Amino acid sequence: xxxxxxxxxxxxxxxxxxxxxxxxxxxxxxxxxxxxxxxxxxxxxxxxxxxxxxxxxxxxxxxxxxxxxxxxxxxxxxxxxxxxxxxxxxxxxxxxxxxxxxxxxxxxxxxxxxxxxxxxxxxxxxxxxxxxxxxxxxxxxxxxxxxxxxxxxxxxxxxxxxxxxxxxxxxxxxxxxxxxxxxxxxxxxxxxxxxxxxxxxxxxxxxxxxxxxxxxxxxxxxxxxxxxxxxxxxxxxxxxxxxxxxxxxxxxxxxxxxxxxxxxxxxxxxxxxxxxxxxxxxxxxxxxxxxxxxxxxxxxxxxxxxxxxxxxxxxxxxxxxxxxxxxxxxxxxxxxxxxxxxxxxxxxxxxxxxxxxxxxxxxxxxxxxxxxxxxxxxxxxxxxxxxxxxxxxxxxxxxxxxxxxxxxxxxxxxxxxxxxxxxxxxxxxxxxxxxxxxxxxxxxxxxxxxxxxxxxxxxxxxxxxxxxxxxxxxxxxxxxxxxxxxxxxxxxxxxxxxxxxxxxxxxxxxxxxxxxxxxxxxxxxxxxxxxxxxxxxxxxx
Amino acid sequence: xxxxxxxxxxxxxxxxxxxxxxxxxxxxxxxxxxxxxxxxxxxxxxxxxxxxxxxxxxxxxxxxxxxxxxxxxxxxxxxxxxxxxxxxxxxxxxxxxxxxxxxxxxxxxxxxxxxxxxxxxxxxxxxxxxxxxxxxxxxxxxxxxxxxxxxxxxxxxxxxxxxxxxxxxxxxxxxxxxxxxxxxxxxxxxxxxxxxxxxxxxxxxxxxxxxxxxxxxxxxxxxxxxxxxxxxxxxxxxxxxxxxxxxxxxxxxxxxxxxxxxxxxx
Numbered sequence: 001x002x003x004x005x006x007x008x009x010x011x012x013x014x015x016x017x018x019x020x021x022x023x024x025x026x027x028x029x030x031x032x033x034x035x036x037x038x039x040x041x042x043x044x045x046x047x048x049x050x051x052x053x054x055x056x057x058x059x060x061x062x063x064x065x066x067x068x069x070x071x072x073x074x075x076x077x078x079x080x081x082x083x084x085x086x087x088x089x090x091x092x093x094x095x096x097x098x099x100x101x102x103x104x105x106x107x108x109x110x111x112x113x114x115x116x117x118x119x120x121x122x123x124x125x126x127x128x129x130x131x132x133x134x135x136x137x138x139x140x141x142x143x144x145x146x147x148x149x150x151x152x153x154x155x156x157x158x159x160x161x162x163x164x165x166x167x168x169x170x171x172x173x174x175x176x177x178x179x180x181x182x183x184x185x186x187x188x189x190x191x192x193x194x195x196x197x198x199x200x201x202x203x204x205x206x207x208x209x210x211x212x213x214x215x216x217x218x219x220x221x222x223x224x225x226x227x228x229x230x231x232x233x234x235x236x237x238x239x240x241x242x243x244x245x246x247x248x249x250x251x252x253x254x255x256x257x258x259x260x261x262x263x264x265x266x267x268x269x270x271x272x273x274x275x276x277x278x279x280x281x282x283x284x285x286x287x288x289x290x291x292x293x294x295x296x297x298x299x300x301x302x303x304x305x306x307x308x309x310x311x312x313x314x315x316x317x318x319x320x321x322x323x324x325x326x327x328x329x330x331x332x333x334x335x336x337x338x339x340x341x342x343x344x345x346x347x348x349x350x351x352x353x354x355x356x357x358x359x360x361x362x363x364x365x366x367x368x369x370x371x372x373x374x375x376x377x378x379x380x381x382x383x384x385x386x387x388x389x390x391x392x393x394x395x396x397x398x399x400x401x402x403x404x405x406x407x408x409x410x411x412x413x414x415x416x417x418x419x420x421x422x423x424x425x426x427x428x429x430x431x432x433x434x435x436x437x438x439x440x441x442x443x444x445x446x447x448x449x450x451x452x453x454x455x456x457x458x459x460x461x462x463x464x465x466x467x468x469x470x471x472x473x474x475x476x477x478x479x480x481x482x483x484x485x486x487x488x489x490x491x492x493x494x495x496x497x498x499x500x501x502x503x504x505x506x507x508x509x510x511x512x513x514x515x516x517x518x519x520x521x522x523x524x525x526x527x528x529x530x531x532x533x534x535x536x537x538x539x540x541x
Numbered sequence: 542x543x544x545x546x547x548x549x550x551x552x553x554x555x556x557x558x559x560x561x562x563x564x565x566x567x568x569x570x571x572x573x574x575x576x577x578x579x580x581x582x583x584x585x586x587x588x589x590x591x592x593x594x595x596x597x598x599x600x601x602x603x604x605x606x607x608x609x610x611x612x613x614x615x616x617x618x619x620x621x622x623x624x625x626x627x628x629x630x631x632x633x634x635x636x637x638x639x640x641x642x643x644x645x646x647x648x649x650x651x652x653x654x655x656x657x658x659x660x661x662x663x664x665x666x667x668x669x670x671x672x673x674x675x676x677x678x679x680x681x682x683x684x685x686x687x688x689x690x691x692x693x694x695x696x697x698x699x700x701x702x703x704x705x706x707x708x709x710x711x712x713x714x715x716x717x718x719x720x721x722x723x724x725x726x727x728x729x730x731x732x733x734x735x736x737x738x739x740x741x742x743x744x745x746x747x748x749x750x751x752x753x754x755x756x757x758x759x760x761x762x763x764x765x766x767x768x769x770x771x772x773x774x775x776x777x778x779x780x781x782x783x784x785x786x787x788x789x790x791x792x793x794x795x796x797x798x799x800x801x802x803x804x805x806x807x
Contacts, residue, residue, distance in 0.1 A: 193603025209660040209696060225660055225725055291694065324665055327674070365677075398665070402752070402770060434752050434770060441569045444602035506674060 002465035004380055004476045010484050011385055017487035018340035021495050022348050028295065029302050033527065035214070035519035036296075037303045038062045038075040040265040044132040044531045045079060045091035045125075048232075050218040057092075058266075059215045060099035068106040072521050073114065074528035078105045080121025083128075091128055118526060129530040133310070133538075136272045140164075140312045143275050146243075150252040153200050154451075165312050165354040166254070166277055167390055168200075172454035173418045173426035175447055176256070176392075180205035180437040182224035184234045188241035193440055195245050195253050198447045201278065201425065203256035204238055205437075206230050211261025211290045212515060216270065226437065230257050230267055235274035254278060256316070259304050260286050262516050264297070268304035272311035278357065278425075279308060283345040284338065285318035287499060288507045293517040294499055298345075305349030306535040313355065316425070317342045320361030320394035322505040328363040332378055333482030334504050335360055339382065340487060341495070343389075350539025353388040357425055361394035362414040370471065372413060377475035379421040380466075385480075393418045395429030404431040411446060415453035420460045426450065550621040562614040564591065574599050574607035582609045591615055629756050629766050632779045632793065636680060639778050642794070643687035647785060652689045653682055654706045655715035656697035659729040663719035664695045666750055670715060670774045679773040688778065699733045706745060713746035713781045716764075718754065726751060727762065734763035746784055748777065 039058040049057050065071040065078060081104050082094040097103050104110065104117070147166045148159055155171030168174055177199045179190045184204075191202040207224035210217075220237060221229040228234060235257065242253040254277035259268040264281070271279055283301045286292035308315060319335040319342075326334065339358040346356050360382050364371040382391055395414050400407045411429030418426045428446040430438045438446075466472050490498040502508035556563025566586060572578045579599050586594040591613035602608040634642070643651055655667045669676035671692040673683045682690040691709060693702065706714050716733060718726035730749055737743060749759040750768040759767020766780060786793050 189605075193606055196603040197601070207660075208663070212696065226663075325668055325672070325674070367677075439569065440606055441567060441602055441608045444569075444600065444608050448600075506672070 003384055004377075004466055004473055005468055006381070006384065006477060006480055010480055014337075014340045014385075014480075014484050014487055015344070017484070017491045018337075018344035019347075020491045021341055021487065022344035024491075025298055025345075025495050026302075026348060029299050031523055032295070032299050033071075033074065033521050033523050033529070034296055034299045034303075034516075035059075035062050035066060035071075035521075036263055036265050036300055037529075037532075038065075038071060039215075039263075040269050040303060040307070041074070041076050041529060041531050042079065042091070042095055043266060043269050045076075045095075045128050046132070047091055047095040049092075054218065056215050056218065057095055057099055061095050064099060065105065066519075066521070069108060070105050070111070072524040073105070073526055074523070076125060076530055077114075077118070077121050077526075077528035078103060080123075080125040080528070081105060081117045084117075084120045084124040114526070118528070121528065122530070125530050129534055132531060133534055136269075136307065136311050139273050139275045140310075143277065143312070146246070147252045150246055150250060152252045152254070154198065154251075154454075163354075165314065165352065166252070167314065167354060168424070172458070173393060173423045174200040174254075175450055176201035176203060176425050176427045177443050177446065178203045178205050178427070178438065180227045182207065182226075182228050183222040184220055184228050184237050185222065187228050187234075188238050190440055190443070191238055191253075191255075192241055192245045194443050194447070195242065195249060197444050198451055199253075199428075199443070200251070201254040201256060202238070202242065203278075203280075203427075204228050204230070204234070206258050211258070211286065211292070214262045214516065214519065216263050216266050230270075232270045232274060235270060235276060239275055256280070259308070259315075260318075261290060262286075262292060262296070262300075262519075264300040265304040265307065268307040268311075268313075271313065272307050276313060278314045278316055279304075280318065281305065281308060281315040282318040282359075283342050284499065284504060285321060287509050287514065288505045289318070289321055291509065291514045293514040293520070294496055294509055294511050295520045296514075296516040298495075299520060301345060302349050303532060305346055305351055306532060306539070309350035309352075309355070309539055310535055314357050314390055315346065315351070315355060316357040316392045317359045320359045320363070320392075323361050323363035324398050326506045328361075328365070329368065329374060331505075332374075332479045333486055335378075336382065336385070336479055336483035337486045337490070338504055339386065340483070341490075343386070350535070353386070354390065356386070356389045357392040358382065358386055358389055359392045359394055362396045362410075362417060362429075363394075363398055366396070366399045366410060372417070373472050374475055375413075375417050376421065377472040378479060379417050379423060380472070381476040381479060383421050383423065390424035392425040392427065393423035394427050395433070397433055400429075400433040402435055404435070407431045407433060408445065408449065412449060412453060415450045416457060418450075419454045419457045420464065422461050547622040549623075551618045552621050553615060553618050556612075556614075562616055563612060564615055565597075566591070566611045566613070567609065568611075569602055569606050569608050571606055573605055574601040578607045579609075582607070582611060586611050586613055590617060627756055627760055629768070629780060630783070631776045632783055634775070634779045634782075634794075636685065636775055636778075639775065639782055640685055640687045642782050642786070646791060647782070647789075650687050650689050651712045651781065651785070652691070652709050653713045653715065653781065654691045654693065654702070654709055654711040655717065656693035656702050657695040657717040657719065658697050658699055658702060658733065659718070659725065660696060664692075664717075666717035666719055666752075667692060667694075667715065670717075670750065670772070670777055675774050677773060679775050681774045682778055685778060699729070699736055702733070703736055703740060703742065707740075707742070711745055712785060713748060715748050715750060715777065718749065718751040726753065727758075730759075730762045730764070738763075746781060748780070750777075 042058040153168040179187045205227035208226040246253040256278040259279040259281040286297045408431040496511040500510045553562045594613035597610040600608045672681045675681035749764040754767045756767045
């Protein structure tokens with residue numbers, strides 16, 4: 001659409017305020033680590049596997065050092081130290097010793113001897129660190145070359161030679177669907193079927209409780225509720241199915257999972273090396289909707305995004321969820337404010353705008369007259385403020401009904417807003433949204449319905465313009481001004497305090513409440529994390 | 542609902558004309574779309590007892606699946622007069638009326654505890670009923686001055702729910718179940734009822750809600766009542782007040798209007 005007349009100075013002010021919000025939280029983030037960050041470091045060095053009780057080796061190692069009270073030095077230090085004691089040892093063997101054997105650094109009386117080991121440990125990790133980053137880079141390169149060869153989306157848009165983020169350049173929104181059977185093999189079959197009828201992006205929804213467990217399950221799984229467990233092997237199974245299918249269809253297929261919850265950075269790493277293309281990853285979602293401790297989440301999101309930045313993965317943020325608890329008309333500005341904050345944190349982690357799939361949703365009460373105009377205003381506003389970002393447009397979920405025929409029509413209007421405002425990624429609405437996880441035929445109906453709207457309205461966005469004195473413009477300007485005012489408040493009181501007061505999604509989360517606070521540890525002055533160091537230095541080049 | 546003799550009232554689906562028995566079905570078969578698949582769909586629908594099936598469409602829903610929309614007629618007749626459904630009788634009281642009734646007749650603040658139990662992480666249902674904000678313009682129970690509402694959130698263990706309710710001396714417990722895959726909601730709800738019986742807690746009103754819940758199912762599982770989609774907070778509050786008045790042998794003010802326990806529409 002022709003641009004809405006909005007004041008760029010307000011947008012600029014929003015960005016400055018959001019950067020200040022992120023900046024002040026970073027004083028905390030940069031001084032702390034978490035058990036999940038430390039487990040991710042071990043995974044980067046290739047440590048894998050579980051014991052006979054299903055507990056991952058990385059958890060055994062990190063928990064042992066946490067209990068010893070020495071984790072503040074960073075697990076990498078002890079891994080390096082253990083490696084240095086016996087040349088030729090692999091990180092996996094060293095980790096087994098750290099978990100079950102007689103490794104260094106477990107006794108408080110050892111601390112005096114640490115100083116002599118720092119350089120030794122650093123040296124022992126130099127080559128493993130190089131290999132760890134090379135593995136991430138290799139997976140990214142493989143994705144990029146397949147995408148360049150096959151193209152993406154219904155228009156098979158060809159990338160520019162210098163573009164190194166997998167995305168579409170033109171055409172209607174990419175069609176994103178969800179599979180959620182609980183059985184990874186059924187998920188793979190349904191992913192193929194959806195791709196065959198036109199889906200571009202397949203997300204495997206996680207089992208409902210996964211965000212709250214403090215370890216990553218292992219192996220292929222066939223039982224889950226409301227979704228399927230996210231495991232490294234399950235990532236491989238779906239990727240293999242899509243690898244096969246995309247050759248037959250002649251267009252690149254993208255896989256999505258969730259880098260959220262208590263294992264946010266670990267999932268980011270597993271996704272990076274298993275060639276996932278997108279990750280649900282939000283600076284605040286876990287705090288607000290899963291009651292995960294704010295300090296824990298804000299530390300974890302940074303490290304996860306450092307990996308995501310390097311891997312060239314596109315994040316999907318979760319602002320759509322705000323509107324499932326808060327009202328979509330009254331709270332529209334909180335969505336925009338949160339998008340600015342998510343963007344600011346993402347920039348700080350080295351992500352490029354092309355990787356930031358900021359989320360928003362078609363959640364205004366359908367009983368409200370002119371709700372469609374309000375949706376247009378918000379969608380166009382977000383599109384315009386974040387022009388290079390692969391904006392993710394989410395369907396109605398709250399105002400849906402068991403009347404599937406009515407719900408299917410709601411999804412039609414949703415598709416219309418999506419194409420008319422040039423959204424980048426569209427999670428297709430399901431007519432059975434409020435009934436069950438989608439049937440194969442529900443996905444089919446959603447995809448063919450969206451294809452019709454996208455094709456019928458192909459050039460609509462370039463034909464329409466807004467009345468300068470009309471309702472859409474007035475609404476967009478108000479939402480932007482309100483978002484700016486809110487960011488002003490958040491910047492002056494601080495993000496932790498704002499979240500505790502319930503500014504986002506009407507949910508109040510105190511700084512020291514929620515799950516996972518015990519896993520947040522202040523870094524020692526000699527804290528070691530060569531992976532983070534390398535990711536940070538390279539990103540700032 | 543006991544009536545001595547009833548006039549039979551036979552009914553069947555109404556398509557275009559009374560008693561034509563016309564229905565529509567849609568389903569997917571795990572075979573590629575083909576003439577053979579179309580014939581399989583037709584025979585399948587016939588096996589369901591539907592006569593003269595018309596395959597309105599067959600679409601390839603992926604290379605290995607075919608999607609069908611089918612119309613046909615059924616001769617099955619059901620006697621409507623023979624059906625008994627325990628309807629929830631909820632008075633249509635305003636928020637103000639409900640608070641006044643609690644204050645003047647029950648004479649103390651009511652304690653209502655709610656949770657989404659088991660592994661279910663979806664708080665949307667329980668939040669709609671309990672949180673201040675409410676649902677569809679109807680304020681949640683937290684907004685009632687004479688109700689002490691406690692929302693325990695999602696993934697609450699049945700044992701925790703019971704101990705918390707005991708600690709707070711709850712008058713009513715609201716359980717929300719959103720995830721229904723493989724009937725996990727039924728198993729989980731039944732377990733709660735068993736636990737409450739064993740602990741002698743049957744005096745506390747026990748209500749079940751969720752998109753796939755109706756009053757009949759809830760009663761079968763041992764709950765006092767069940768509320769389906771579209772239920773408003775004031776309906777739940779009115780039901781609780783009405784039941785507590787009943788239990789005390791107090792008269793319940795008139796203006797009773799039954800609402801179905803099922804789908805409440807958009």
